[in-house]
Amino acid sequence: MPMSLLSDFGRYVLLMKGMFSKPENGRMYWKELMHQCSEIGIGSLGIVVIISVFMGAVSALQTAYQFVNPILSKSIIAQIVRDTVILEFAPTLVCIVLAGVVGSKIASELGNMRVSEQIDALEIMGINTKTYLVLPKVLAALIMIPLLVILSAFLGILGGKIASVSTGIMPPSEFEAGLIDGFLPYNVFFALAKSYTFAFLISSIPAFFGYYVKGGALEIGRASTKAVVVSCITILFFDYLLSLLLLQ
Amino acid sequence: MITVHHIRKSFGDKVVLQDVSAKMEAGKCNLIIGASGSGKTVFIKCLVGLIVPEQGEVLYDGKDFLKMDAEEKKEIRKQIGMLFQGSALFDSLTVEENIMFPLNMFTSDGYQKKLQRVNEVLERVNLAGVNKKYPAELSGGMKKRVGIARAIVLNPRYLFCDEPNSGLDPQTSLIIDHLIMEITREYNITTIVNTHDMNSVMEMGDNIIYMHEGLVEWTGNKEEIIFSKNERLNKFIFASEFLKDAKEMRMMELNRKNAGE
Numbered sequence: 001m002p003m004s005l006l007s008d009f010g011r012y013v014l015l016m017k018g019m020f021s022k023p024e025n026g027r028m029y030w031k032e033l034m035h036q037c038s039e040i041g042i043g044s045l046g047i048v049v050i051i052s053v054f055m056g057a058v059s060a061l062q063t064a065y066q067f068v069n070p071i072l073s074k075s076i077i078a079q080i081v082r083d084t085v086i087l088e089f090a091p092t093l094v095c096i097v098l099a100g101v102v103g104s105k106i107a108s109e110l111g112n113m114r115v116s117e118q119i120d121a122l123e124i125m126g127i128n129t130k131t132y133l134v135l136p137k138v139l140a141a142l143i144m145i146p147l148l149v150i151l152s153a154f155l156g157i158l159g160g161k162i163a164s165v166s167t168g169i170m171p172p173s174e175f176e177a178g179l180i181d182g183f184l185p186y187n188v189f190f191a192l193a194k195s196y197t198f199a200f201l202i203s204s205i206p207a208f209f210g211y212y213v214k215g216g217a218l219e220i221g222r223a224s225t226k227a228v229v230v231s232c233i234t235i236l237f238f239d240y241l242l243s244l245l246l247l248q
Numbered sequence: 249m250i251t252v253h254h255i256r257k258s259f260g261d262k263v264v265l266q267d268v269s270a271k272m273e274a275g276k277c278n279l280i281i282g283a284s285g286s287g288k289t290v291f292i293k294c295l296v297g298l299i300v301p302e303q304g305e306v307l308y309d310g311k312d313f314l315k316m317d318a319e320e321k322k323e324i325r326k327q328i329g330m331l332f333q334g335s336a337l338f339d340s341l342t343v344e345e346n347i348m349f350p351l352n353m354f355t356s357d358g359y360q361k362k363l364q365r366v367n368e369v370l371e372r373v374n375l376a377g378v379n380k381k382y383p384a385e386l387s388g389g390m391k392k393r394v395g396i397a398r399a400i401v402l403n404p405r406y407l408f409c410d411e412p413n414s415g416l417d418p419q420t421s422l423i424i425d426h427l428i429m430e431i432t433r434e435y436n437i438t439t440i441v442n443t444h445d446m447n448s449v450m451e452m453g454d455n456i457i458y459m460h461e462g463l464v465e466w467t468g469n470k471e472e473i474i475f476s477k478n479e480r481l482n483k484f485i486f487a488s489e490f491l492k493d494a495k496e497m498r499m500m501e502l503n504r505k506n507a508g509e
Contacts (some may be wrong), residue, residue: 025353117336120298124408125350126325214301 012208018130029136036140038202043103044148051097051150055089056081056159063170074170078098078178083187085156091191092239094152095198098145099231101132110210111220116208119211134204134211138203145199146192153191186225190246197242198235205231249274250406254382255294257287263445265301266462270440272440276466277452280442282325282459283484288442289333289410291459295440296328296408297321298414308406316323316388326354329399330408335391336381337398344379354402369397372425389420393418393427400431407432409441413448425451449473460482474498 023029025186063080113119122129161175170178206227213223251271257265264287272278272295279420280288293299295306297313299321306313307323318323344366351362373393376487383391392412400406409428413421425448432439441452453470458481465476474495476482486492 024322028353103439116334116339117332118338121330121332121336121338123298124296124328124330125327125353126322127353 041144052155056156057163060160075178141203276454
C-alpha cells in the first residue's frame, strides 16, 4: 500500500511535469483553454450560487441562535458571518462541492478518452496529450475557481443579510455596520491563497485518475469516485496546513 | 519501410513479445495475424510508440524510432495515420471537426481550404454529406470510414489499422478492406493491418506476418499462405471445414493459373 501510494505520487508528479511542453498550435490550445474555462466556470455557476446563498443564510441564523449575550451588539453576527464565509465557507466548502462537480467531470472525461483510445489517437497524431488535455484544465481551474470563490463570498454574505433582515434579527443598517467593523483585508488574501491551492488540487488530482485509468466503464466510474474522495481529503489536509501556516 | 529487430516486451511476469523481428514492405498492405493473445496489438503499439519495448529496434527508413528525441518522434508521428479498433473518434466533435482536427493542429491553412480537404477525404471513403453528424449518430462501418478519413487527411506515409473489421458484418468488412487496399495503392502508403479476419488475409495480404506466443512464426504473402506447410498457421487460418474447402479451391485455382503461365 505505501509503495503503491509512493508510485502513484511519482506518476502524479511526472504527469504535472509532462504538462509543460511547447504547444503544437497555440490557437488550438487557447481554444481548449477557453472551452475549459466555460465548462468549469459557467458550468459550476448555478451550484455555487445556490450553496453560497444558503450557507450564508444558515450561518447567520445559527450564529443568532447561539448569540445569547444581551450586552453585545447584534452587528457581531454580521462580523461572524463575514469572517466564516471569507475564511472557510467560500474557499473550502465551495471547493469541496467543486471537487465533486468539476473533479468527477474531469476524471470521467479523461477516463473515457483513455478507454476509447482517443488519447492514443491524439498521441499518434504527434500531440503531447498531457499538455493538450491536462494543462488547459488546470489553468482554467486556476482562473475560474478563485473567481467563483470571490463570488461565493459575496453571495454568502448577501445570504446572511437576507436571512438576518427577513427574520428580524437585525435591520440592514446594523448588518452593514457589522460587515465593515474589524474587517481584515488579510482574510481575503488567505481565502485567495486557499482557493488557488484547492483549484490546483481539484483539477490535477482528477486529471491524474482519469488519464491513467485502465479497463472499461466500471473503472471510469471507480476512478471518478476515487478522484473526488482523494481531492476532498487533500483539500481538507491543505486547509489545515494553510491555516496553520498563514493564520498563526 | 519499417523494420523491426528483436523486439521484446513483457508486462510483469508475462512476456508478450519474446523476440520479434519483421519487415513492413513500403507501399504494400502488411498484415499482422495471429490468435487473440499472440501479441499483435502490443506489437503494433510498439511500432507507433504507444508502448515502449524493453529491447530491440523499430527502424523507420533506417532510423531507430526508440532512440529519437521527442521532436523527431513528433515528426515521424505526423507521417503516421492510425485507425483504431473502436475508431477512437472524438465524441464531442462532429465528423467534420474530427477530420479537421489534425489539419487545425498542424497546418496554417484557412477554413475553406481545410473544409475542401475534409470533403475530399470524406468523398474518398464514400461518406460525403455526413459532415455535421456526431460519432454517436453513425453506424460501426461509418465510424471506421471516418476513422480512415481522419487517418489519411494529412497524407501520411504510414497507415496503421488495428483490427479494422472487428464488430462489422462481412459485407461492411469487405468494403473496409477494399478501401484500405485502394488507399494504400492510390497514396502509395505503407499500411500495417492487425487482423484475425481470414477474409482480409486472403484479400489484402501483400506481406503477411503470422505471430504465435510473441514470436514471428511465418511470413509470406496471400498466395504463399495457401501452400504453407506450417501446421500451426494452417490450423489457425483454415480452422473450419468451410475454410479448408475454400483453401483447396484456391489452391486448384492458383495451380491452374501457374500451369497456364
